[in-house]
Every structure is written in structure tokens, then in C-alpha cells.
Amino acid sequence: MTTMQSPADLRWYIVHTYTGQEDMVKRNLDLRRHSFGMMDRITRVEVPAEDEIIRNKGERTAQRRKLFPGYILVQMIMDDEAWFLVRNTTGVTGFISAEEEGGDRPRPVPLDDREVDDILDRVASGEPRAVIGMIQGDTVRISEGPFADMLGRVEEVDEHRGQVKVLISVFGRETPVELDFMQVEKV
Incomplete structure (x- = not known):
């Protein structure tokens, strides 16, 4: 039986996925959290990405680039059920974790809220970033x-x-x- 937890227990975690499968994992995790009725414990799933403008043979092309290939951000209340649901979602390989002294297994490490806010603000700005493939002396x-x-x-x-x-x-x-x-x- 799960103890009652409050929204104040919501934290952001980094989930490792197979590279290139981030969007699929987000869709799968969104479906699973809805079908298992866990929207209150797994509240957001984000694949941070930004638009880039690249000049190729004189033409500008925009493309979407993932900021952290192979990783997604999940805002959740960490308990055994939520951990199990995320960990057993197709395409997930695990959480970014650290061993606790005297612990029986590595525990997922929550991110600092300011770090996540900075990442999400960068993504939300919506301004495409120009990519330049040149260095000093070119x-x-x-x-x-x-x-x-x-x-x-x-x-x-x-x-x-x-x-x-x-x-x-x-x-x-x-x-x-x-x-x-x-x-x-x-x-």
C-alpha cells in the first residue's frame, strides 16, 4: 500500500532511454501513466529539444535537435509503483542513479528545480539557434x-x-x- 504523498514531493528525474527513442518513450510513458491512473504521481514527461538553423549549400534549413540524446526528464513523486511504471516502459533503460551508503540498490537522483527551469525556459523560448560549422582562422x-x-x-x-x-x-x-x-x- 502506498503512503499518501503531496505535490510538494514532486521532483524531476533523468530517465535514460535508447538513443533516438526519446519521443516514443514519452508517448509510451504518457499512455501508461494515464491507463494506470498515475497522472497525479507522474505529472510531466519532457524531451528537451530546440530548433536549429543550419546553412547547407547556401540554403537555410531548420531541424529539431534533442538537447540530451538518450535522456528524457520526468516530473514525478518517487515511490515504488511510479518507479516500476517508468522503469518498465518500453525503451527505458533506467534512471540516473547513485548508490546510497548502506543502501540495497542505487536510488534515482532528483534534479535541482532551478536546473530544470533553465532547461525548460531555453526550450520554451522557441527561438531557433543558428549552428555555425566554423572556427577561428576559417x-x-x-x-x-x-x-x-x-x-x-x-x-x-x-x-x-x-x-x-x-x-x-x-x-x-x-x-x-x-x-x-x-x-x-x-x-
């Missing part, structure tokens, strides 16, 4: 703006701001220009 062609079609050398990459500093030759002098990732392409 030669690039500027594809947009007043310097379009000019060649330059990557001086600096700032992934957080989505910008790249490129040195171009203007009147025989190297001049730095800051551009968005989408304004340059690797030569």
Missing part, C-alpha cells in the same frame, strides 16, 4: 548585407550571441566586421 564568404560576396577570415566566434567577427580587406587593410551566423558561409 575562410568565409559573406552572403548578405553591404559586404556580400566578400571573402574574409574568421577572427572570433560568439555562439551565445550568434555572431562571428570576420576580418575583411577594405582598401588594402584588414577590417573587422561583426556578422550574424546566417550572414556567412564557409568556403
Whole structure:
């Protein structure tokens, strides 16, 4: 028999899945928690992913990328029944766990709520992230703006701001220009 637990006992856990099976595991776990009447103990299942914009042969394409391939986040009250339901869902290989001193088995380790909030806020922002496949010293062609079609050398990459500093030759002098990732392409 399960003891009564409160919503304050809800914690986030990382569940390991087969890589590439995260969405299927989420669907299966959602179905199982509904059919077993455990929506109050397993409240959310998340597959954190974000959109990325990639430039391929001059064309921009958007694709969805999982932030943690092979893992999902589950908000739940950890008790034997909920653990068993999650652990025995098709595609789940286990929880991220740690051994407790004197314990008989490893226990799932809950995540800090702030960490999960940061992850979910990043995903919820909905802004696609530009992916740049270049590093300092690469030669690039500027594809947009007043310097379009000019060649330059990557001086600096700032992934957080989505910008790249490129040195171009203007009147025989190297001049730095800051551009968005989408304004340059690797030569």
C-alpha cells in the first residue's frame, strides 16, 4: 500500500532511454501513466529539444535537435509503483542513479528545480539557434548585407550571441566586421 504523498514531493528525474527513442518513450510513458491512473504521481514527461538553423549549400534549413540524446526528464513523486511504471516502459533503460551508503540498490537522483527551469525556459523560448560549422582562422564568404560576396577570415566566434567577427580587406587593410551566423558561409 502506498503512503499518501503531496505535490510538494514532486521532483524531476533523468530517465535514460535508447538513443533516438526519446519521443516514443514519452508517448509510451504518457499512455501508461494515464491507463494506470498515475497522472497525479507522474505529472510531466519532457524531451528537451530546440530548433536549429543550419546553412547547407547556401540554403537555410531548420531541424529539431534533442538537447540530451538518450535522456528524457520526468516530473514525478518517487515511490515504488511510479518507479516500476517508468522503469518498465518500453525503451527505458533506467534512471540516473547513485548508490546510497548502506543502501540495497542505487536510488534515482532528483534534479535541482532551478536546473530544470533553465532547461525548460531555453526550450520554451522557441527561438531557433543558428549552428555555425566554423572556427577561428576559417575562410568565409559573406552572403548578405553591404559586404556580400566578400571573402574574409574568421577572427572570433560568439555562439551565445550568434555572431562571428570576420576580418575583411577594405582598401588594402584588414577590417573587422561583426556578422550574424546566417550572414556567412564557409568556403
